[in-house]
Amino acid sequence: MEKLTTLKEKALNLFSKYSMIIILVVLLIGFQITTDGILMRPLNITNLVLQNSHIFVLSAGMLLVVLLGHVDLSVGSVMAFVGAIAGFLMINYKVDPIIAIPVCLLVGAIIGAWQGFWVAYVEIPAFIVTLSGLLMFRGLTQVVLGGQSLAPFPTSFNFFANGYLPDIAGGDHMHYLSMIIGIVLSLALVFTQFRTREKRKKNGFIVESQTAFLVKSLFMVIVFVGGTYIFATYKGYPIILIILAVMVAGYGFLTNKTVAGRQIYATGGNKKAAELSGIKTKKITFWVFVNMGVMAALAGLIMAARLNAATPQAGTSMELDAMAAVYFGGASTSGGIGTIMGAIIGGLVMGVLNNGMSIMGVGVDWQQAIKGLILLLAVVLDIYNKKKRK
Amino acid sequence: MADYILEMNDITKEFTGVRALDNVNIKVERGEIHALCGENGAGKSTLMKVLSGVHPAGTYKGSITYNGKECEFKNIRDSEKEGIVIIHQELALIPYLSIKENIFLGNEQASRGVIDWDMTEKKTDNLLKAVRLNLDPNTLITQIGVGHQQLVEIAKAFSKQVKLLILDEPTAALNEEESDNLLELIREFKNQGITSIIISHKLNEIVSIADRITIIRDGKTIETLTKDDISEDRIIRGMVGRELTNRYPKREPNIGDIAFEVKDWNVHHPVDEDRIVNRNINMTIRKGEIVGIAGLMGAGRTEFAMSLFGRSYGQKISGHIFKDGKEIKIKDVPSAIQHGLAYVSEDRKTLGLNLLMDIRENISMANLKKISHRGVLDKDEELKEADHYKDVMRIKTSSVQQNVASLSGGNQQKVVLAKWLMSNPDVLFLDEPTRGIDVGAKYEIYTIIEEIAKQGKCVCIISSELPEILGMCDRIYTMSEGQFTGEVSRSDANQEVLMNLMTKEGEA
Numbered sequence: 001m002e003k004l005t006t007l008k009e010k011a012l013n014l015f016s017k018y019s020m021i022i023i024l025v026v027l028l029i030g031f032q033i034t035t036d037g038i039l040m041r042p043l044n045i046t047n048l049v050l051q052n053s054h055i056f057v058l059s060a061g062m063l064l065v066v067l068l069g070h071v072d073l074s075v076g077s078v079m080a081f082v083g084a085i086a087g088f089l090m091i092n093y094k095v096d097p098i099i100a101i102p103v104c105l106l107v108g109a110i111i112g113a114w115q116g117f118w119v120a121y122v123e124i125p126a127f128i129v130t131l132s133g134l135l136m137f138r139g140l141t142q143v144v145l146g147g148q149s150l151a152p153f154p155t156s157f158n159f160f161a162n163g164y165l166p167d168i169a170g171g172d173h174m175h176y177l178s179m180i181i182g183i184v185l186s187l188a189l190v191f192t193q194f195r196t197r198e199k200r201k202k203n204g205f206i207v208e209s210q211t212a213f214l215v216k217s218l219f220m221v222i223v224f225v226g227g228t229y230i231f232a233t234y235k236g237y238p239i240i241l242i243i244l245a246v247m248v249a250g251y252g253f254l255t256n257k258t259v260a261g262r263q264i265y266a267t268g269g270n271k272k273a274a275e276l277s278g279i280k281t282k283k284i285t286f287w288v289f290v291n292m293g294v295m296a297a298l299a300g301l302i303m304a305a306r307l308n309a310a311t312p313q314a315g316t317s318m319e320l321d322a323m324a325a326v327y328f329g330g331a332s333t334s335g336g337i338g339t340i341m342g343a344i345i346g347g348l349v350m351g352v353l354n355n356g357m358s359i360m361g362v363g364v365d366w367q368q369a370i371k372g373l374i375l376l377l378a379v380v381l382d383i384y385n386k387k388k389r390k
Numbered sequence: 391m392a393d394y395i396l397e398m399n400d401i402t403k404e405f406t407g408v409r410a411l412d413n414v415n416i417k418v419e420r421g422e423i424h425a426l427c428g429e430n431g432a433g434k435s436t437l438m439k440v441l442s443g444v445h446p447a448g449t450y451k452g453s454i455t456y457n458g459k460e461c462e463f464k465n466i467r468d469s470e471k472e473g474i475v476i477i478h479q480e481l482a483l484i485p486y487l488s489i490k491e492n493i494f495l496g497n498e499q500a501s502r503g504v505i506d507w508d509m510t511e512k513k514t515d516n517l518l519k520a521v522r523l524n525l526d527p528n529t530l531i532t533q534i535g536v537g538h539q540q541l542v543e544i545a546k547a548f549s550k551q552v553k554l555l556i557l558d559e560p561t562a563a564l565n566e567e568e569s570d571n572l573l574e575l576i577r578e579f580k581n582q583g584i585t586s587i588i589i590s591h592k593l594n595e596i597v598s599i600a601d602r603i604t605i606i607r608d609g610k611t612i613e614t615l616t617k618d619d620i621s622e623d624r625i626i627r628g629m630v631g632r633e634l635t636n637r638y639p640k641r642e643p644n645i646g647d648i649a650f651e652v653k654d655w656n657v658h659h660p661v662d663e664d665r666i667v668n669r670n671i672n673m674t675i676r677k678g679e680i681v682g683i684a685g686l687m688g689a690g691r692t693e694f695a696m697s698l699f700g701r702s703y704g705q706k707i708s709g710h711i712f713k714d715g716k717e718i719k720i721k722d723v724p725s726a727i728q729h730g731l732a733y734v735s736e737d738r739k740t741l742g743l744n745l746l747m748d749i750r751e752n753i754s755m756a757n758l759k760k761i762s763h764r765g766v767l768d769k770d771e772e773l774k775e776a777d778h779y780k781d782v783m784r785i786k787t788s789s790v791q792q793n794v795a796s797l798s799g800g801n802q803q804k805v806v807l808a809k810w811l812m813s814n815p816d817v818l819f820l821d822e823p824t825r826g827i828d829v830g831a832k833y834e835i836y837t838i839i840e841e842i843a844k845q846g847k848c849v850c851i852i853s854s855e856l857p858e859i860l861g862m863c864d865r866i867y868t869m870s871e872g873q874f875t876g877e878v879s880r881s882d883a884n885q886e887v888l889m890n891l892m893t894k895e896g897e898a
Contacts, residue, residue: 203770259758259765266755269744276702276733276741277756277809278724336746 019381020329020345027349031356038359039352042234050162050306052351053240054079054299054315058322059329059343060251061295064288066326067255067268069335070119070126072292074133075322078111079300079315081137086301087150087310090157097157105297111137112293113286120285134319142312151309161305165237175236182228189224190217240302251340264288269336324375325350330382349378394455395420395554395585401440401452410436411450412609418554418587423580425600426589427625429828433609434589438556442476443469456554473553477543479562483531490514490527493546517545521575535688537568544575555579556587561595562826565687565854566889573599591828593622594857607631630830637829638861639837645864646677648715650817650848655709657690657697667693667704668872675817675848680839682863683852684888690872691852692736695819699733700726713816727756732815734806736822736852738799742806745795749787750776752794752805757812779808784834800831807838817848824858836862856885868892 015022031039038044058075065072086104089095095103111133118129168177194217197207207213231237255261266274267281275281299318304310327333328349329342353374357367396418403411411433418424426434439445441454443463454461456472463469466476483492490510499510514527521541531539540560547555557576561569573595576586590596596603597620605612605628612628626637651674659665667690675681685691696703698711700723711718713729720726726733735741743752753776754761761772776790783804787797794805803823810818820839824832839862843849853859859866866883868876868891876891 200770203774205770205773257767257769259762259767262751262754262758262767265747266744266751269746270740272741273744274755276699276723276735278700278727279755280722280724332746336744 020342020349020378023378023381024345024349024352027352027356031352031359035356035359039356040230042230044355044359045230046234046238048351048355049241049244050238051355052347053161053244053306054302054318055321055325055347055350056244056344057247057295057299057302058318059325059347060247060340061292062319062322062326063251063255063329063331063338063340063343064264065126065292066323066331066333067264067335067338068285068288069268069271069333070285071323072115072126072130072133072289072296073319074111074115074130074137075292075296075299076315076318076320077134077137077141078108078293078296079303079318080141080312081111081144082108082297082300083304083310083314084141084144084150084312086157086304087153088144090153091150091310097154097160100157101160101301104301105294108293108295108297108300109290110293111296112290115293116286116289119289120282126289141314145310145312147312149309149311153305153308153310158305158308159239161240161302163239164235165239165242167236173233175232175234178236179228179232181237182225182232186221186224186228189220193217193220248340248344255340260284265336267335321350322347324371328375328378349374392417393420394418395457396441397455398437398441399453399455401437401450401454403436403440403445403450410609411440413452414606414609414611416604416611417614418585419602421580421583421585422601423576423586423588423599425596425603426587426606427593427596427603427629428606429629429830432606432629432828434606435558436609437606438476438558438587438589441469442466442474442556470550473551474556475547475550475552475554476556477540477547477558477560479559481536481539481543483539483542485532486530488528488530489518489525489534489542492531492542493517493527493549495546497549513549514545517548518542520548521545522571536563537565537571540564540568540572541575552584554585554587556589558589559591559826560588561590561592563687567686569595591826593625596620596625597622605629626829629828637833637857639833639840641680641840641862641864643678643680643864644844644846645679646846648674649677649713650675651712652698653710653712655694655698656707657693657704658706660704663705666872668697671709671874673867673874675850677848678843678846679865680843680849680851680863682859682866683850683869684856684859684866685852685854685869685892687854689869689892691869692821693872694869695733695821695850695852696735698726699723699731699819702733727813727815730814730816731819732756732810732813732817733819734810734821734823736825738802738806742809743794743802745793748791748793749780749785749797749805750790753779753790753808753812756809760812775812776808779812782811783808783838798831800827800835803827803831803835804838807835811842815847817850818842819850819852821852822854823851824853824855856888859883859888860885868894870894 028039062072062075082104085107086100089100089103090097115129115133118124119126165175165178167175197213200207231241255264263274263279263284266277266279267284271281300315303314307314325346326338326343328346329338329344331338331342350371353371354367357370362370394417398414398416401411401414402409414433414437416426416437426437428434436445440450443465446464447462456474461472484495487495493514494510499506499513511527518525518527521544523538523541523545525534525538531542534542544555560572564572576588576599579586588596588600600620601617603615603620603625605615605625607629615624615628653672655668655671656666657668659667671694673681683691683694693703697707698720700720701707702723711720718729720729720731739745744755750772754772758767761768761775773790780787780790785801785804785808787801794802797805823839824835827835839849839851851859851862860883864880866878866880866888867874868878868888870892875894878887878891
């Protein structure tokens with residue numbers, strides 16, 4: 001009997017720790033059933049990633065902003081503006097994408113610096129500064145585009161959002177290069193985890209039990225290789241997925257392993273205490289907004305490339321999707337709490353909801369209503385879990 | 391047989407596995423001032439929460455008899471209806487509302503939902519007179535000091551026809567004069583027939599005001615002392631369960647040359663630039679010396695220390711800082727840390743700690759360079775350092791990965807001290823290092839301070855508790871109205887001398 005209660009406790013603990021991942025898995029299984037297996041088809045999974053890639057990019061940038069206790073309402077408009085600049089350069093003036101893309105990212109950085117300056121150094125609330133940005137850059141988008149859409153982009157630019165990793169041997173049913181990369185990466189990941197664990201053990205730190213480690217490693221390999229298999233049976237890794245993977249790894253490293261990341265958490269958790277500990281909170285805030293600008297520009301480029309057009313209405317209300325993903329992933333509205341994995345999982349949940357309901361034939365009106373409700377429920381569940389753990 | 395207004399019998403309260411109160415008994419006589427003493431975490435606040443209905447009937451065992459009948463309060467409203475009002479340590483006033491709005495908050499003087507402001511103002515006026523506060527009822531709470539805010543809280547209690555007033559650490563944030571006023575007021579209430587329960591760490595106040603004292607230790611009632619056996623030593627013995635022969639560690643000063651010097655320090659107010667907050671301050675600290683700055687609250691002590699520490703306060707700062715005879719320029723906090731300065735702030739929750747983080751991350755916060763290589767953190771190194779300081783500071787915790795929010799005040803203060811010890815400072819400013827900390831933990835903090843000085847570092851203690859200054863410091867500067875008004879050596883100092891200098895008017 002006693003064993004049963006501890007098992008139950010363990011299960012509850014596990015649930016509260018990984019509640020968002022569990023929700024995602026439940027959603028995947030649920031939609032897999034209700035869509036008669038369409039959801040997990042290679043074609044659909046690939047589309048799901050392509051269609052939501054800009055949300056992931058925005059969420060990564062937004063996470064840092066939210067960690068500081070701020071918001072950025074302007075990112076949707078910045079996306080449209082950068083898309084317009086990209087169209088202006090590449091379509092009207094035939095500038096090569098190799099030059100146009102860095103220029104567009106630089107424009108994003110300048111916009112971020114502009115907003116970061118007002119928030120960090122003049123201490124105007126981010127809500128107001130970025131609300132101004134939301135209006136301003138939407139307007140400037142219209143100015144650049146003259147109210148019309150620009151299309152089409154050169155193919156080399158499209159490739160960046162719609163392309164796939166080329167294969168080494170032309171397998172008919174399997175993209176071999178992707179499969180090999182997937183397997184090698186998953187093994188490498190498990191190996192590095194193993195090595196850190198051994199190193200910590202040698203240094204006399206307490207490490208998780210062997211079973212827990214094995215289960216975790218196995219889970220990781222299954223997700224990695226399984227995911228790769230799905231992509232490989234379609235067209236292989238999309239280029240955008242590789243960009244996203246690098247980005248997630250980079251942000252994971254930044255938030256977890258670097259001084260800068262720690263300083264962001266410290267500033268968001270208690271700005272005054274951080275300042276008195278010698279952390280330059282203004283500088284941190286400024287650069288976080290610059291980063292957000294660059295990520296919004298990248299998202300704008302991805303969107304323009306995927307749609308193969310620069311449109312005046314691109315990115316409308318994307319800022320809300322990005323914030324929803326971040327909050328969904330367990331970030332606190334008052335700053336100091338949140339993880340990149342949480343934000344990505346939050347983005348995935350939103351994406352799976354959109355995709356699954358679309359396949360089921362649910363109208364856009366109901367989709368939005370259901371998404372809104374699920375966001376609230378998810379956060380309520382998260383808060384309930386945290387309270388219980390106390 | 392004595393006439394008891396309140397009897398709490400065999401109160402037991404458990405929080406998921408932890409027994410916070412264990413058969414606690416307390417009897418309060420009608421019209422007395424009853425003090426409740428105990429170390430932090432002994433269960434005083436929990437007991438008062440049981441009484442006021444914050445922990446509703448049913449969640450605890452035992453009985454409460456009030457005015458002769460057994461009561462089961464389900465919430466604060468129930469207990470307030472009976473005239474039991476509790477004033478918490480953290481004041482519950484709304485800063486951007488006026489005094490009158492705050493006093494009648496939740497009890498608006500209204501008919502059919504429409505507020506009668508004239509009536510509200512008139513009643514507020516009377517209430518303010520009763521607590522001897524000469525203020526316009528329309529003043530905003532932000533515009534008045536903590537001492538006055540406390541009185542507004544009491545006036546609010548009066549508006550609820552209080553019969554039993556509970557004050558949780560009422561004088562913690564007050565200076566000596568304000569404290570005296572408040573205690574005088576409580577005595578006056580006693581004459582009007584109001585019973586008070588007072589919780590305080592300031593034992594001298596308790597000795598002077600209380601008729602009887604109930605001591606709680608580890609969730610159990612230890613004893614109830616009556617007027618005749620009340621003395622500070624007696625209370626301490628009951629609280630810590632043993633005789634604390636020395637409240638301060640034995641000091642064997644080993645003082646070297648002057649290592650830190652401030653000359654002609656002037657600071658202006660951060661908003662109102664014409665207002666001078668610190669004027670012509672000169673101070674020296676020798677190696678291994680503990681220097682005290684004694685002053686009433688508002689004398690400009692914190693402002694002085696913070697302006698030294700990387701210009702964290704004020705504007706138009708002028709003056710010179712010398713370390714080991716050489717002038718140093720400090721333009722911001724990072725350069726202050728680099729020059730070996732450290733400042734432990736008076737308000738550890740808002741200025742010292744990040745309550746979302748664990749012990750390890752708080753300790754390393756000012757020392758990220760030490761545990762990183764080229765901007766990349768070495769978390770194992772961080773863990774090792776944190777564990778080291780956990781042992782040095784005797785921080786009571788199962789792991790340094792525990793969240794600091796769950797620690798007691800004393801342990802939180804040790805975390806802040808650990809943070810600054812890790813930065814290996816030469817000059818350490820400690821602003822109210824033992825505020826809100828119980829007697830046992832205080833002694834530990836004093837011991838740590840004494841050890842720091844022994845290592846040849848310069849230490850400066852800022853405190854409004856004179857016994858602390860007298861017990862710890864080798865030399866004492868007194869401060870009043872933003873200026874140093876005196877310098878007294880340990881052997882010449884006593885409470886009277888210091889108090890005289892602290893209240894002396896500045897020469898400006």
